[in-house]
Structures are given as C-alpha cells and as structure tokens.
Amino acid sequence: MNAKAILFDVFGTVVDWRGSLIGELTxxxxxxxxxxxxxxxxxxxxxxxxxxxxxxxxxxxxxxxLDDLHRATLDQLVGELGISGLTEADxxxxxxxxxxxxxxPDVVAGLERLKRRHIIGTLSNGNVSLxxxxxxxARLPWDVVIGADLLHHYKPDPEVYRGACALLDLSPxxxxxxxxxxxxxxxxRAEGLRTGFVPRPGxxxxxxxxxxxAEAAWDVVATDFGDLAEQLGA
Amino acid sequence: MNAKAILFDVFGTVVDWRGSLIGELTxxxxxxxxxxxxxxxxxxxxxxxxxxxxxxxxxxxxxxxLDDLHRATLDQLVGELGISGLTEADxxxxxxxxxxxxxxPDVVAGLERLKRRHIIGTLSNGNVSLxxxxxxxARLPWDVVIGADLLHHYKPDPEVYRGACALLDLSPxxxxxxxxxxxxxxxxRAEGLRTGFVPRPGxxxxxxxxxxxAEAAWDVVATDFGDLAEQLGA
Numbered sequence: 428m429n430a431k432a433i434l435f436d437v438f439g440t441v442v443d444w445r446g447s448l449i450g451e452l453t454x455x456x457x458x459x460x461x462x463x464x465x466x467x468x469x470x471x472x473x474x475x476x477x478x479x480x481x482x483x484x485x486x487x488x489x490x491x492x493l494d495d496l497h498r499a500t501l502d503q504l505v506g507e508l509g510i511s512g513l514t515e516a517d518x519x520x521x522x523x524x525x526x527x528x529x530x531x532p533d534v535v536a537g538l539e540r541l542k543r544r545h546i547i548g549t550l551s552n553g554n555v556s557l558x559x560x561x562x563x564x565a566r567l568p569w570d571v572v573i574g575a576d577l578l579h580h581y582k583p584d585p586e587v588y589r590g591a592c593a594l595l596d597l598s599p600x601x602x603x604x605x606x607x608x609x610x611x612x613x614x615x616r617a618e619g620l621r622t623g624f625v626p627r628p629g630x631x632x633x634x635x636x637x638x639x640x641a642e643a644a645w646d647v648v649a650t651d652f653g654d655l656a657e658q659l660g661a
Numbered sequence: 662m663n664a665k666a667i668l669f670d671v672f673g674t675v676v677d678w679r680g681s682l683i684g685e686l687t688x689x690x691x692x693x694x695x696x697x698x699x700x701x702x703x704x705x706x707x708x709x710x711x712x713x714x715x716x717x718x719x720x721x722x723x724x725x726x727l728d729d730l731h732r733a734t735l736d737q738l739v740g741e742l743g744i745s746g747l748t749e750a751d752x753x754x755x756x757x758x759x760x761x762x763x764x765x766p767d768v769v770a771g772l773e774r775l776k777r778r779h780i781i782g783t784l785s786n787g788n789v790s791l792x793x794x795x796x797x798x799a800r801l802p803w804d805v806v807i808g809a810d811l812l813h814h815y816k817p818d819p820e821v822y823r824g825a826c827a828l829l830d831l832s833p834x835x836x837x838x839x840x841x842x843x844x845x846x847x848x849x850r851a852e853g854l855r856t857g858f859v860p861r862p863g864x865x866x867x868x869x870x871x872x873x874x875a876e877a878a879w880d881v882v883a884t885d886f887g888d889l890a891e892q893l894g895a
Contacts (some may be wrong), residue, residue: 557832596790
C-alpha cells in the first residue's frame with residue numbers, strides 16, 4: 428500500500444458542499460432580505476452537477492470549466508425557483524461560494540499526517556482556480572492541485588485518472604485515489620490506481636441513499652481521514 | 662502592489678541548482694569511484710538549458726518535458742566529457758538530481774510569510790512532477806504548482822504567462838512574477854503581469870556576468886525573499 432501519491436476527490440470527500448452552501452446562501456438571503464428556498468437551490472444545484480458535466484463529456488458542450496457550469500445552473504435555478512433581486516455581482520459571488528466550502532472536521536489533521544510521507548493532491552472535477560482558492564480558504568495543505576481543466580476531461584472519463592498519473596510521472600499503481608464515491612473508485616481501479624474509500628453519509632443530508640458503505644474490496648476502507656492516515660502508516 | 666497570486670521562477674530564483682548539482686554529482690562520483698569533471702558537466706548541462714528549450718519553442722522538437730531534455734543533454738555530455746561506467750539507473754538517478762535541488766537560505770521563511778496573504782506558486786519551465794518532487798524535498802509550501810507541461814510552452818513564450826493567469830482565473834495585473842532573471846520579467850511585463858526582482862549573483866558561480874542587478878524599474882526589487890515579504894506587507 429506504499430502509494431507515492433494520494434489524490435483526493437474533493438466535493439463530498441474533503442469538503443461538506445451541502446452544509447457549507449446552505450449556510451452561506453441562507454445567511455446571504457437573510458442579510459440582503461432576498462427570499463428564496465435556499466436549500467432547494469443547493470440540492471438542485473448539485474443535482475445538475477453530473478448532467479452538466481455529461482454534456483461536456485458527450486461533446487454537446489465544448490470544454491467548459493466547472494465554475495462556468497455552476498454559474499449556468501445557478502442562472503437557470505434562480506429563474507425556476509422565482510428568486511428575484513440578484514445582481515450580476517451577487518450571482519458571481521454566489522457561484523464563488525463553491526470556492527469557500529468547509530472541510531469535514533477530520534480532514535486537515537489527516538492530510539497533515541499523510542503529507543509527511545506522501546505527495547497529497549486533488550483529483551477533482553473542479554477547476555484549478557476553484558481548488559486553489561478552496562485550499563487557501565479551508566487550509567488544505569496540498570502538494571499539487573490537479574483539476575479537470577488541466578486535462579479537459581471530467582471524471583469518470585479514464586483520461587482524468589491516466590492524465591493525473593502522467594502529470595506526476597508515476598505509474599497508476601503508485602497513485603491512490605481516495606473518494607467517498609464508489610463510482611469514482613471503480614473508474615480509478617479500471618485504470619490501475621489504488622483505491623481508498625472514506626464514507627461521508629451526511630454529504631447529501633437527508634437525501635442520501637448511495638455510497639453509505641464500500642461496495643467493493645477497495646484497497647483501504649477507512650472511517651475518516653485520521654483512520655486513513657493510521658492505516659497507511661502515516 | 663496587491664497581487665492576489667505571486668508566482669516564482671524556480672531554477673536560480675528559488676533553488677541553487679549549480680551548488681546543489683555540483684555537490685550531489687561530486688559525491689556520487691566519489692562514492693562510485695567514477696572519475697569525471699563534474700563541475701564542467703553541471704555548467705554545460707545548464708548551458709544547454711535554453712538551447713534545448715529553444716528547439717521545442719521553434720518547433721524543431723515536438724513538446725518535450727524538461728526532465729527529458731535534461732536526460733538527453735546528460736547523455737550527450739557524458740560522451741563528450743568521457744565519463745564512463747554510468748548505468749541506465751545511474752543516468753536516471755542523476756537526471757532526478759534536478760528534483761532534489763536546495764533552496765537559497767532565505768526562501769522557505771520568505772515563502773511562509775508570503776503564503777499568509779497571497780496565493781504562492783511556481784511559474785517554471787520545469788514539469789509538474791519535477792516541481793512537486795522538488796517542493797517535497799526542499800519544503801517549498803506552494804499553493805499551486807504550474808509547470809511548462811500544463812501549457813506546452815516554455816518561457817519566455819507569452820502563452821506561459823497568459824496561461825498561468827487563466828489557470829488561476831486572475832487578470833495579469835493580479836499576478837506577480839518573481840524572478841532573478843531580467844529577461845523573464847520583461848516577458849511577464851509584456852503580458853501585463855506585475856514583476857518582482859530578487860538578485861541571485863551566485864547562481865552561476867564564478868561564471869555569472871548577467872542579472873547581477875535589476876535592469877528595469879520592476880514593481881519590486883528586493884534583496885531576498887524576506888525583504889520581498891517585507892516590501893509586500895506580508
């Protein structure tokens with residue numbers, strides 16, 4: 428299990444996007460006296476995550492960064508949910524809420540431990556600027572930030588997993604992907620990467636019905652990032 | 662001077678490639694009882710740096726990572742300098758000496774200060790794997806690692822400076838390049854970036870005749886990375 432690099436899925440695995448966004452958007456609405464079903468907005472925003480990337484993956488859309496997919500979905504949902512009074516600056520600010528998500532409580536200490544003996548980095552559908560701003564805000568001590576805009580492919584396209592290994596000049600067997608999503612790990616394993624599962628059963632709040640447990644014999648199954656560090660001897 | 666991101670040239674500006682390589686290669690030769698003019702090898706290795714990249718920049722060579730340019734030059738120089746007894750593994754190991762260079766003494770403390778208020782990262786002709794390994798080895802606390810292989814261009818091609826700003830989703834005026842080389846800063850300024858000069862008069866040892874001082878009114882001229890942090894209010 429001596430992976431030289433440990434790469435992490437970010438949304439859901441490292442950061443609590445749902446809780447963070449609900450908190451920020453609710454506070455925004457209250458502060459600006461703008462009424463809206465902010466919880467529905469957040470859940471539907473994320474609900475369009477995979478469909479919007481799939482339009483890029485299938486070639487319906489040309490390459491588009493996640494920030495821009497997020498903005499297009501926000502514009503659509505603001506209309507559908509009848510939220511009024513949002514300026515252009517407000518929409519830009521709310522889209523950047525994805526750059527200010529909070530990590531799960533075990534994350535920073537676990538990453539600090541893993542960083543001592545491994546290269547640690549992102550392997551995310553986020554763009555590099557989003558991931559870099561997020562790391563500054565959440566104090567994530569990455570050695571390297573790999574975002575989908577470096578590879579012009581979204582997970583689970585195999586090009587993402589292969590491309591990350593190529594950028595690090597490592598063989599797939601020297602790289603572990605850690606994710607809270609079995610599908611991401613299946614795609615990584617298909618390309619020869621090692622796999623680590625950490626469940627995040629609160630990721631989708633009361634709506635979560637999937638990824639409650641490991642669905643395959645992943646190389647490591649850990650309860651949180653501290654346990655992951657422990658199992659990897661870090 | 663409120664640049665959001667401060668990007669650094671690496672070879673010469675951040676790390677002492679010449680002193681580090683002479684130290685490592687001399688020790689290697691002594692330990693393995695392999696005779697060679699290691700100082701000449703190092704100086705000629707670096708001497709072929711710009712010419713080898715220029716072959717890529719002019720299209721004579723297809724895109725080639727710096728690691729591979731370094732290896733090709735090493736193979737050529739070993740022959741020219743009559744150094745015998747190097748195995749394939751030795752040559753790979755020596756090429757990776759570029760991943761283990763030592764920082765100048767002021768670097769790590771200066772970067773730690775700058776990191777508090779700015780995004781800090783590389784803007785280097787090195788490849789991402791080289792730069793990531795170097796950061797681990799030298800404890801360089803980058804927020805983001807931008808190497809030439811992300812852009813498929815070598816400095817001073819304008820695509821490098823523009824591409825780095827695009828990856829960070831910042832305007833050129835929000836990004837500062839720090840370098841010990843006036844030519845790099847000239848190219849960055851031409852693309853609208855802010856510029857910071859830190860002299861490294863020992864970079865080329867006794868052979869240095871250029872870049873002893875700032876040759877233009879760069880936005881910041883600092884004596885070292887501590888002074889740079891001081892001047893930027895970090």
